[in-house]
Amino acid sequence: MDLGNFYNGNSFDVHYYLGAHYKKGEGTTFRTYAPAAERVCLIGEFSDWREREMNRCENGQFWEVTVPDAAPGHMYKYRIYHGGSFVDHCDPYGYYAELRPNNASIIYDLSGYTFEDEKWISQRHDTTQEPLNVYEMHFGSWRKKGDEETDWYTYTEMADLLIPYLKEYGYNYLEIMPLNEYPNDLSWGYQPTGYFAPTSRYGKPNELKYFIDQCHQNNIGVILDFVPVHFAIDSFGLANYDGTPLYNYPNNAVGMSEWGTCNFQHSRGDVCSFLNSSAYYWLSEYHLDGLRLDAVGNLIYWQGDAGRGENRDAMRFIQKFNTGLKQRVPNCLLFAEDSSSFNGVTKPVDQGGLGFDYKWDLGWMNDTLDFFMKTPDERKDCYHKLTFSMMYFYNEHFILPFSHDEVVHGKKTIVDKMYGEYEEQFAQARALYMYMYAHTGKQLNFMGNEFGQLREWHEFREQDWDMLKYPMHDAFHQMMKDLNHLYLTHDAFWKYDYQEKGFEWIDCHQEDKTIYVFKRMSDEETIVCFFNFSNKDQIYTYKGEEKTLTLLLDSNNEKYNGTDEDVVIEYEVDGETEVSLPAYTAMYFIAK
Known part of the structure; x- marks a missing residue:
């Protein structure tokens, strides 16, 4: 481990060094970082929870010990002495732990699983236009x-x-x-x-x-x-x-x-x-x-x-x-x-x-x-x-x-x-x-x-x-x-969520009627969205350049327990058209 990066806050791989690391045929090496500790002991199932001294290493602020008979599945803790007393701690870098209310760390071999998600990983990309x-x-x-x-x-x-x-x-x-x-x-x-x-x-x-x-x-x-x-x-x-x-x-x-x-x-x-x-x-x-x-x-x-x-x-x-x-x-x-x-x-x-x-x-x-x-x-x-x-x-x-x-x-x-x-x-x-x-x-x-x-x-x-x-x-x-x-x-x-060309207010000044109308747009389509958040059925006069508005989704559809029939609705715009908006209703229309 690069100590300079560790102390400067630039390390991203400390877990490869600290913690409990098992190697077949050699046992498990335990390391912990406790610079102010006077003494650190390892306790665990492999020693019937008797203390095993850990030794200072690196610059003296780290402690380590290798235990040949410590294997995956064994529980362990660090007993850290300071000021004449000790506290038993779980491993800050431990890979697995007991179910609460118990709190021992457990040696775990992470190499036992092979992922099969290569296709997904290889296709991950920027999602701002997704x-x-x-x-x-x-x-x-x-x-x-x-x-x-x-x-x-x-x-x-x-x-x-x-x-x-x-x-x-x-x-x-x-x-x-x-x-x-x-x-x-x-x-x-x-x-x-x-x-x-x-x-x-x-x-x-x-x-x-x-x-x-x-x-x-x-x-x-x-x-x-x-x-x-x-x-x-x-x-x-x-x-x-x-x-x-x-x-x-x-x-x-x-x-x-x-x-x-x-x-x-x-x-x-x-x-x-x-x-x-x-x-x-x-x-x-x-x-x-x-x-x-x-x-x-x-x-x-x-x-x-x-x-x-x-x-x-x-x-x-x-x-x-x-x-x-x-x-x-x-x-x-x-x-x-x-x-x-x-x-x-x-x-x-x-x-x-x-x-x-x-x-x-x-x-x-x-x-x-x-x-x-x-x-x-x-x-x-x-x-x-x-x-x-x-x-x-x-x-x-x-x-x-x-x-x-x-x-x-x-x-x-x-x-x-x-x-x-x-x-x-x-x-x-x-x-x-x-x-x-x-x-x-x-x-x-x-x-x-x-x-x-x-x-x-x-x-x-x-x-x-x-x-x-x-x-x-x-x-x-x-x-x-x-x-x-x-x-x-x-x-x-979602194509242009973070660009102004993806959104356009049509009407945001219907305070008395509590109606809102705006467009969402991509290169391929325009969707006009109508919202009536009042408790009254209303007619809204829509003015636009589109030839037709074809209903895409209606929150008041009868299949959603609303009152509108489940039929195809299409408005001929021709400069303007009147759109029927029942109380507490949202509607999406494809504009063409």
């Missing part, structure tokens, strides 16, 4: 085998269940909430202890490889949530690893996050190299297509508070992180979950930006959902909540998220946020999603949203699949399925 329809999921609560909280499907089993569902319903990317090892189910994986260990809740590392491989062989990309800001406070993890704040800050004013976790000290090069290597490990070892970085606003600003100023060290870290990953894994996708208004998140690093491919448009999400919670009369005064996004949209490469964060902790589910009674809510939700998919930007939708889940998501319960036996939910599910496939196959919706 459709991204992302299905976000929590692995343990999409479906369960039984009623118990821990009746999880394994990575292998989930491949057989989830992949056919994604293909049938038109999602071409899957985003999975964190799969790093973590001790508390309630944290959903956002308080990690194992940055190199896929959680053992769902199986072994090579089983996760199989799951991703199968996704790729079925033309589905896989994105993983990555947590670069903070980590769990548990004493067996990274906190005060060598008896001192090695990964975390020594000052709690900046060292503790708003979530009660330890903040990474991004001013330290060794910490940056740890995070760099973890990210590269997931992308290279597991063939992931991308990472969604959590809480990027807390990297940009101290504690995520713009009033406290920019965290320059953390920003430099993320620039080097993104640049290094792109150099090593060309065309990997890097998403920023950033609620700040910082400008330049998706700008290239060599132009002063942070170098992400996409940024979650949380402003669009908040404005849109707030609008749909208003009464029809209130919407007249809030009309421009739905036009504001196009005032800033070309500043970044945005993705539109209706994520897990919007359906928990008393926020209600997407359908339940809609104003009005049951049938009104579903009519508006259908129109809302057609607005979302027609809006510029890529798409992300959390599990359960696609069939109108009414119960807030909980990590201990599977989705309410039995809701599909009710006509309203089944019809909504069918509309979302049709909308997804339509989105994937009509390039007007």
Whole structure:
């Protein structure tokens, strides 16, 4: 290992040196980085948990020992002495771990799986002019085998269940909430202890490889949530690893996050190299297509508070992180979950930006959902909540998220946020999603949203699949399925997401009627999109150069539990035409 790169924060391969590395015929070599430790011992199954001294190596800040009879499957920990006492830690670079509440690391041989996704990998390319329809999921609560909280499907089993569902319903990317090892189910994986260990809740590392491989062989990309800001406070993890704040800050004013976790000290090069290597490990070892970085606003600003100023060290870290990953894994996708208004998140690093491919448009999400919670009369005064996004949209490469964060902790589910009674809510939700998919930007939708889940998501319960036996939910599910496939196959919706030639307002000044009209365009087609978000049936006079408008999709179609007959509708424009827009309706028309 190059120590200079390690201490400067330029390493992306530290996991090849640190951790537990098994070699047939020689045993396992264990190495850990604990510069302030007075003594480090290895304990594990291979020694009946008796201490085995580790020796200082390299510059004296690293410790190592080779154990001939330590083999894959054996559990182990590092016993780190400092200040006259010791703490037993799991391996920060461990590849596998015990199921919580236990926390030992487990020796694992990663060479036992061979990927068969060469075709997919070779065809990965820039996606800004491609459709991204992302299905976000929590692995343990999409479906369960039984009623118990821990009746999880394994990575292998989930491949057989989830992949056919994604293909049938038109999602071409899957985003999975964190799969790093973590001790508390309630944290959903956002308080990690194992940055190199896929959680053992769902199986072994090579089983996760199989799951991703199968996704790729079925033309589905896989994105993983990555947590670069903070980590769990548990004493067996990274906190005060060598008896001192090695990964975390020594000052709690900046060292503790708003979530009660330890903040990474991004001013330290060794910490940056740890995070760099973890990210590269997931992308290279597991063939992931991308990472969604959590809480990027807390990297940009101290504690995520713009009033406290920019965290320059953390920003430099993320620039080097993104640049290094792109150099090593060309065309990997890097998403920023950033609620700040910082400008330049998706700008290239060599132009002063942070170098992400996409940024979650949380402003669009908040404005849109707030609008749909208003009464029809209130919407007249809030009309421009739905036009504001196009005032800033070309500043970044945005993705539109209706994520897990919007359906928990008393926020209600997407359908339940809609104003009005049951049938009104579903009519508006259908129109809302057609607005979302027609809006510029890529798409992300959390599990359960696609069939109108009414119960807030909980990590201990599977989705309410039995809701599909009710006509309203089944019809909504069918509309979302049709909308997804339509989105994937009509390039007007995504070809020029980030160029002004892909979008044109036709009418955004119908405040009293709450009607919006715009075009989405590619080189091959033009789609005119009409939205009536009022509770009244209305006629809109459309003026255009097209000869005809042919209906492509109608949210009010009777097969979706609407009132419009399922027939071909075509308007002769000839300068202008009157388009009938029932209450709470969205319509797409092909213009020719």
